[in-house]
Amino acid sequence: xxxxxxxxxxxxxxxxxxxxxxxxxxxxxxxxxxxxxxxxxxxxxxxxxxxxxxxxxxxxxxxxxxxxxxxxxxxxxxxxxxxxxxxxxxxxxxxxxxxxxxxxxxxxxx
Numbered sequence: 001x002x003x004x005x006x007x008x009x010x011x012x013x014x015x016x017x018x019x020x021x022x023x024x025x026x027x028x029x030x031x032x033x034x035x036x037x038x039x040x041x042x043x044x045x046x047x048x049x050x051x052x053x054x055x056x057x058x059x060x061x062x063x064x065x066x067x068x069x070x071x072x073x074x075x076x077x078x079x080x081x082x083x084x085x086x087x088x089x090x091x092x093x094x095x096x097x098x099x100x101x102x103x104x105x106x107x108x109x110x
Contacts, residue, residue: 003084010085011103015103017083021047023072024064028054033095040107043086048087051079 007014022045035053042048049063073080082091082099088108091101 001082002048006081007084012085015086019069022066023047023049025051025067026064035093036077037091039087039089
């Protein structure tokens with residue numbers, strides 16, 4: 001699916017990713033599934049996206065590695081369609097590539 005189709009599916013405004021922003025990623029070496037994406041409000045050069053995969057998880061945002069949008073397109077193509085969702089979304093992609101998600105106001109208040 002394209003970014004616009006994902007936004008339509010989840011009833012989100014289309015927020016075109018800024019190629020200068022980075023995506024924050026915390027994954028094991030094998031990058032195993034499931035993959036969980038959480039979008040907070042963007043700030044500085046961060047897109048607001050935090051991606052966990054392979055059972056790795058942390059509430060300490062300094063544990064995440066900032067990865068450029070270009071590198072994400074190359075190394076994590078399965079998450080690119082979701083990167084235009086507006087802040088407040090939580091998405092999970094299972095081992096079969098199926099996605100499920102929702103929007104939460106709580107993410108924008110914290």
